[in-house]
Amino acid sequence: MVTKPAPAALGRRDLSTAPLLVAARGGRPSRVPVWFMRQAGRSLPEYRALRADTGMLQACMTPDLTCEITLQPVRRHGVDAAILFSDIVVPLYAAGVGVDIVPGTGPVVAKPVRTAADVAALPDLDAEQVAPVTDAIALLLRELGATPLIGFAGAPFTLASYMIEGGPSRNHERTKALMRAAPEVWHGLMDKLVGITTSFLQAQVQAGVDAVQLFDSWAGALSVRDYRQYVLPYSSRVLGALADAGVPRIHFGVGTGELLGSMAEAGADVIGVDWRIPLDDAARRAGGTRPVQGNLDPAVLFADPASLEAEVLRILDEGRRTPGHVFNLGHGVLPDTDPDVLTRLVELVHSQNP
Ligand code: CP3
Numbered sequence: 001m002v003t004k005p006a007p008a009a010l011g012r013r014d015l016s017t018a019p020l021l022v023a024a025r026g027g028r029p030s031r032v033p034v035w036f037m038r039q040a041g042r043s044l045p046e047y048r049a050l051r052a053d054t055g056m057l058q059a060c061m062t063p064d065l066t067c068e069i070t071l072q073p074v075r076r077h078g079v080d081a082a083i084l085f086s087d088i089v090v091p092l093y094a095a096g097v098g099v100d101i102v103p104g105t106g107p108v109v110a111k112p113v114r115t116a117a118d119v120a121a122l123p124d125l126d127a128e129q130v131a132p133v134t135d136a137i138a139l140l141l142r143e144l145g146a147t148p149l150i151g152f153a154g155a156p157f158t159l160a161s162y163m164i165e166g167g168p169s170r171n172h173e174r175t176k177a178l179m180r181a182a183p184e185v186w187h188g189l190m191d192k193l194v195g196i197t198t199s200f201l202q203a204q205v206q207a208g209v210d211a212v213q214l215f216d217s218w219a220g221a222l223s224v225r226d227y228r229q230y231v232l233p234y235s236s237r238v239l240g241a242l243a244d245a246g247v248p249r250i251h252f253g254v255g256t257g258e259l260l261g262s263m264a265e266a267g268a269d270v271i272g273v274d275w276r277i278p279l280d281d282a283a284r285r286a287g288g289t290r291p292v293q294g295n296l297d298p299a300v301l302f303a304d305p306a307s308l309e310a311e312v313l314r315i316l317d318e319g320r321r322t323p324g325h326v327f328n329l330g331h332g333v334l335p336d337t338d339p340d341v342l343t344r345l346v347e348l349v350h351s352q353n354p
Contacts, residue, residue, distance in 0.1 A: 002202040002205055002206055002241075002242075002245055003205070003244060003245055003246050004205050004206075004208065004209075004210075004245055004246040004247050005206065005208060013141075013144075013145065013146060014146075015146065015148055015210055017030065018033075018080070018146060018147070018148050018210070019031050019032070019033035019080050020033040020035070020080045020081045020148050020150075020210075020211065020326060021148055021210060021211065021248065023291055023324045023325060023326050024211060024248035024250070024269055024270050024291055024324065024326060025248060025269070025291075025324075026289075026290075026291055026323055026324045027324075028354065029354055030354070031080075031349075031350050031352075031354055032316060032319065032325055032326075032327050032349050032350075032352065032354045033080035033081065033326050033327065034079060034080055034326075034327035034328065034345070034346050034349040034350070035079040035080055035081040035082075035083065035150070035326075035327075035328060036073070036077075036079065036328060036329050036332075036333050036342060037083070037252075037328060037329055037331060037332040037333065038332030038333040039073035039077065039079060039083065039333060039342070040069050040070055040072055040073050040083070040085045041332075041333065041335065042335035043333050043334070043335060043336070043337040043338075043339050043342070044072055044073065044076065044339055045339075046072050046076075047069055047072055050065065050068060050069060050072075051069075055100075055101070056087065056101040056103070057087070057089075057090065057093050057100065057101055059085070060085065060086050060087055060090050060093075060132075060133070061090075061093075061094070061132040061133075062132065063132050063133075063135040063136040063138075063139055064136075064139065066084070066085050066086070066132070066133070066136035066139075067136050067139040067140050067143065069085040070082050070083070070084055070085040070136070070140055070149075071140070071143055071144075073342075074144070074147055076339060076343060077339070077342050077343045077346045078343070078346050078347075078350075079147075079346055080147070080148070081147060081148050081149070081150050081210075081211070082140065082144055082147055082148070082149045082150065083149075083150040083152065083213070084133070084136070084137065084140070084149060084150065084151050084152065084204070084209065085136075086133060086152070087101060087107070088107070088152075088153065088154025088158065088159060088162075088215055088217075089101065089107040089154070089159070089162065090130070090133065090200075091125050091130060091153065091196050091197065091199070091200035092109075092159065092163075092196065094125065094129040094130045094133075095122075095123045095124065095125040095126075095129055095196060096123045096129075097109070097122065097123065097163075098110030098111055099162075102167075105167065105168060106162075106167065106168040107162045107167065107168070108166065108167045109162055109163050109166050109167065112163065112164060112165065112166035112174075113160075113163045113164055113189055114164065114174075114178065114185075115182075115185060116182075116184065116185050116188060118185075119185055119188040119189045119192060120188075122189075122192050124192075124195055124196065124199070125195070125196045125199040125200060126199075127199060127202075127203040127206075130200060130203050133200075133203070133204070133207075134203055134204070134206070134207035137149065137151070137204060137207035137208055137209060138207060138208070141208050148210035148211055149208070149209050149210050149211075150209065150210070150211045150212065150213055150250075151201065151204030151205065151209035151211070151212045151213075152201075152204075152212060152213040152214070152215060153197045153200045153201050153204075153212070153214060153215070153238075154197065154214075154215050154216075154217075155197065155214050155215060155216035155219070155231075155234075155235050155238065155251075155253075156190045156193035156194055156197060156231070156234040156235060156238065157190075157216055157218065157219050157222070157230075157231045157234070157235070158215060158216050158217050158218045158219065158253075159193050159196075159197070160175060160186075160189055160190060160193055161175045161218050163189065163193075164178055164189075171221075172218065172221050176221075176222075176226070179226070179230045186230065190230075190231075190234040191234070193234070194234050194237045194238055197214075197238050198237070198238050198241045198242075201214075201238070201241075201242055202241070202242070202245070205242065205245045205246075205247055209247065210247060211247050211248045211249075211250065212242065212245075212247055212248075212249055212250070213249075213250040213251070213252060213272070214235065214238060214239065214249065214250070214251045214252070214268065215252055215253075216231070216235060216251065216252065216253040216256075216263070217252070217253055217254055217331075218253070218254070219231060219253040219254075219256055219259060219263070220253050220254050220255025220256045220257075220259065220274075221255070222259070223258075224258050224259055224262060227259050227262055227263075228262050232262055232263075232265065232266055235251070235263075235266040236265070236266045236267055239251065239266050239267040239268050240267055243267065248269045248270055249267075249268040249269050249270070250268060250269070250270040250271075250272055250293055250326075251263055251266060251268030251270070251271055251272060252271075252272025252273075252293065253272070253274075254274045254330075254331050255274060255276060256273070256274065257276055257277045257282070257285070260273070260282055260285040260286045261285055261286060261287065263286070264285075264286040264287045264290060268290070269290065269291070270290060270291045270292065270293050270324070270326060271283075271286040271290050271291075271292050271293070272292070272293040272294060272328070273292055273293065273294035273295045273330065274294065274295060274330035274331055275294070275295050275296060275297035275298075275300075275329075275330030275331075276330070278318050279292050279294060279295050279315060279318040279319050279321075279322055279325065280318045280319075280321040280322055282294070282295070282322075283321075283322035283323060288323070289323055290323060290324075291322065291323050291324025291325065291326065292319070292322050292323075292324070292325060292326070293325075293326040293327075293328050294315075294326075294327075294328050294329070294330050295315060295328070295329070295330040296311060296312065296315055296327075296328070296329050296330060296345075297311070297329070297330055298329045298330065298331055298332065298333060298334050298337070299334070301329075301333075301334070301337050301338070301341050301342070301345070302334075302336075302337070305344075308341070308345070309348060312345065312348055312349065313352070315327070316349065316352050320354075327349050
C-alpha cells in the first residue's frame with residue numbers, strides 16, 4: 001500500500017485549510033477553490049518562451065523545466081492549485097513505449113496495439129523510470145508554500161484509445177471494434193494499463209502530491225453499457241489502489257453526462273464535469289454525495305466580460321447546491337485564450353461567497 005508521506009517527512013507545509021483540499025473532502029472552504037485544466041501551456045507567453053527549443057516530452061522529463069512551467073500559472077493567476085506539468089503519455093514514454101507528442105496533433109504511437117502479441121510486448125512501469133517526474137515534484141513542494149499540488153494520470157480507456165488508434169481519434173472506431181472482436185486483447189491491454197497508471201500515480205503520491213486527477217477524457221464516446229462492461233472495472237482498480245493514499249482523487253471526462261453515475265461508482269472523491277449539464281444536476285447523477293469540479297465552457301472565455309460573469313455566477317449558484325464545488329473549466333484552457341481573462345476569472349470566483 002502506498003500512502004502520502006507525513007508532512008514532516010517532506011519537511012513542509014500545513015495544507016489543512018487549503019480551499020481545494022477542504023472542498024474536495026466535502027468540508028466548507030473559506031472561498032470556492034479554482035484552478036484550470038491546462039492552466040500551464042500555450043495560453044501563457046512565458047510558457048511559449050520556455051518551450052521554444054524543447055520538445056513536449058523532453059520538457060516533461062526535465063525537472064527544473066517541469067517545475068518552472070508548473071509554477072507559471074500559479075504565480076500569474078493566483079489559482080488554488082498547481083497541476084504538475086506532464087502528459088498522460090509520459091508513463092508510457094518512460095516505460096519505453098514508442099510514443100511522441102506531435103505539436104498541433106497530440107500523442108502519436110509508433111506501433112499501434114492491435115493483437116495479443118502487441119499487448120504481451122508492452123513493458124511495465126518501474127517507479128525509477130519516472131524519477132524526473134518525482135524529482136520535479138520534490139522541487140515544486142519547496143516552492144509552492146500553501147498551494148496544493150495535483151498529480152495526474154490518464155485513465156486506462158483514454159490511454160488505450162491512443163495506443164490502439166495510434167493517435168488522436170474522433171470516433172475511436174478501432175478501439176470500439178477491438179473491444180468486441182478481440183475481448184481478450186482488450187482486457188489484456190486494460191489490465192496492463194491499470195498497472196502502469198497505478199504505478200505512475202503511486203510514485204507521484206509517494207513524492208508528495210496533495211491530490212490526484214484521473215483523466216478519462218474520451219470516456220464520453222462510450223455508451224453507458226460499454227463503459228460499464230469494458231472500462232469501469234479498470235478505472236475502479238486504479239482508484240481503489242489509491243483509496244488509502246491519503247489524497248483526494250478527482251475523476252474527469254468529457255461528454256460524460258450519461259456516465260456520471262457509473263463514473264462515481266469507480267470510487268473517486270470528486271467528479272469532474274464538462275459544460276454540457278448543470279453542476280447540480282451532475283452532482284445528483286453522480287449519486288448526490290460527492291463534491292463536483294467544473295464546469296465553465298472554455299469557449300465562454302472568448303465572450304464579452306458581462307456574458308462571462310453571468311456564466312460564472314450561474315455556475316457558482318449551481319455549485320452551492322452540490323456537496324462541494326471546485327471551480328474549473330469543463331475541459332482544458334484553449335491555446336488562444338487571453339491569460340488576463342483567466343486572472344480576472346480567478347478574482348471573480350474568489351470575490352464571491354462560497
Ligand atoms: O496544466 C495542466 O493541466 C497540466 C498539463 C497537461 C498536459 N497534458 C500538457 C500538455 C495535462 C493535464 C495533460 C493531460 C492530457 N494530455 C490529456 C487529458 C486532459 C485533456 O485535455 O483531456 C490528454 C487527452 C492528453 C493528450 C494530449 N497531449 C493532447 C490531446 C495534446 C494536445 C495536442 C496539441 O498540440 O494541441 C497534448 C499535448 C500537450 N499536453 C500540450 C500540453 C501543454 C501541448 C504541447 C505544446 O505546448 O506544444
